[in-house]
Amino acid sequence: MIEITVRAVSTLKTKFQTPAVVPLPEGSTVKDLLSACEVDHNRVIVLLNNMQVNINHKLNHSDQVTILPFIIGG
Amino acid sequence: MKLKGYAGKQLRVQLTDAVIKEEEINLELLKKYLGGVGYGARLLYDELAPHIDALSAENKIVFTTGPLTGKNIPGGGSVEVCFKSPLTNLWGESRCGGNFGPELKASGYDFLIVEGKSDRPVYLLITAGGVQIKDAGHLLGKTVGEKTQIIREENKDAKLSVMCIGPAGENKVLFSTIMDEDRAAGRCGAGAVMGSKNLLAIAVRGSQKIEAEHPEKFRDATRKAMKAVRENPNTENFKEHGTVGDIASCDLLGDWPTQNWRSNSWGKGEELYNYFYEHNLVGNFGCYSGCPVGCGRMVKVDEGRFKTPVHGGAEYESITAFTAFVTNDNMDAAVHSTYLCNEYGIDTISMGAVIAFAMECYEKGLIKPEDTGNLDLSWGNPEVLPLLVKQVAEREGLGNLLADGVMRAADKLGHSAKEFAIHGKGLEAPAHDPRSSKALAVTYGTANRGLCHIHPLEGQAYDLGKSDFGLIPHGLKDPEEVDRWDAKDKGKMVKILQDGLVLPDILVNCKFMMYCGFTIKHFADIVSGLTGWDITEEELLKIGERTINIQRLFNVREGCSAADDMIPERMKSLPQFGRYKDEARCAIVNYADMLEDYYLARGWDKNGIPTRDKLASLNL
């Protein structure tokens, strides 16, 4: 198992209090993390250790992830 | 045979001699440009002499609708205003949401052309009873809300759709707006053009129905488009948080111009939005009856010195201009100031930008306390924000210098002021930062109306937001495979994006629908059902390209060239502070290469002039 620290920006409705530590199986991707958090991957941008990553990016133990609700066109 | 999908006529009002004329639409021109900023650009290119003074009787202002204007079409509560801009002395256009566009069309006119200059203040009334030029002496000096109310009351029609200027337009503030209640034709100084003609307002109420050539096909295409919008994830975001909900994310992404562009992030976006959500937000609204998105914010400030009644406003751009631009962290002051801008008829973006510029001048000693009437223009001082809005609207004190925009103010102040007057073609820069995504740099530099917030946004939405707008079959690279900081191919991609994303302004529809699921295919199907012309996606993109080229020709005739497509140095440089200050990739070092790549894709020469071959291929 790996553990990822997740912070969601306040405008994103989540089912959990952030920051939260989310356990995931080895080899999990950003997409897996988003589904574990019940966040629609079409509506967000994900920063990993401050860099934007795409949903297929593989996560490592103790990665810090920020989920941003991105209002395209704002 | 009656033209379907359109009203079929245009109205020409010549104010100098008070002549009102109804004209047939030129069908050949309509098929080439469809409407909106396409038809408007061709008309002004043909009818305006080059180098006229934008605030003289020789300028014209055209209120345009298009085939997708109508309350029964998602995003159809729109009007596009076209004119020569007094701020840039180039092509000027500005969209306004609201009922005005649909009402104008329902009163029998696709286009309203206003020319000449009245010798006294007047307003136009367009109803089933005819078209009248009415005295407006009693409206002088009134705010937007007051003018709207008086016009409705004296004509005993609470549903009259009214577009009017505020005191700023009367005083010819070069970035004054034309307002439809809380919505604005905001950029490029349309309000000053109306003010220069002594035309204070236009009120319209129509009752005619627009028929479709193939009603079944039209209904089906509209239903499909509506479904796509309703199901798009961005729609929910827009509804819940409006455009302003993006300040936290943009701050984190390095897309939040801060302290007159010294940085692209501030670190206070989330905290500010949380305060706004809790204290200022009342609810959402659509800028016309029937909008399926309803991104508008109803907001207020309950108490204190910035107390503000409930009103529609607080857009992402407006709030950024009065917070990050000037590093003010008092959200109540920002909400209050943007409310005042709407009531005085001032563009919130340019207003915030001129204050940021003035604050930097103050810091550097180019503007001294005695020049400000002893106002303290230190960064972040919330007290001066509403005061400066009023001073600009009335052209009082320092307001008179700022009312002409940063480019002219910097010329007058001299010294180093030019280096931090952040504008493109004379239009003050808006609230997204190209240090977050390279495509935005190219869309910023090449937008025909200058450094605006509407046309260039597709660059950011593509590079950062990973939107493709259904343009992949038309040559757009999949945004998921594109690095936002990479310059490669960005010029080429911008050409494709621009040709597609200009379409809402041609069809006169809200561009946000394209951020919420509308694609070129939806447009093609709706226009075909309406007009019976069987328009394909390729033809629409060609009309987009033709429109961009005719607007460019308008600008070239005014002397515009590659030098005017440059973006300010500060906008390309590594941020001076904030979370990206050590992130070398956000600096823009190869802008000239991207621009060359763009010109090549456009078929323009190295100086940014459309080639003869290109013009011939577009039947121009």
Ligand code: SF4
């Ligand atoms: S999406 Fe927003 S801006 Fe567009 S028409 Fe609807 S309310 Fe107006």
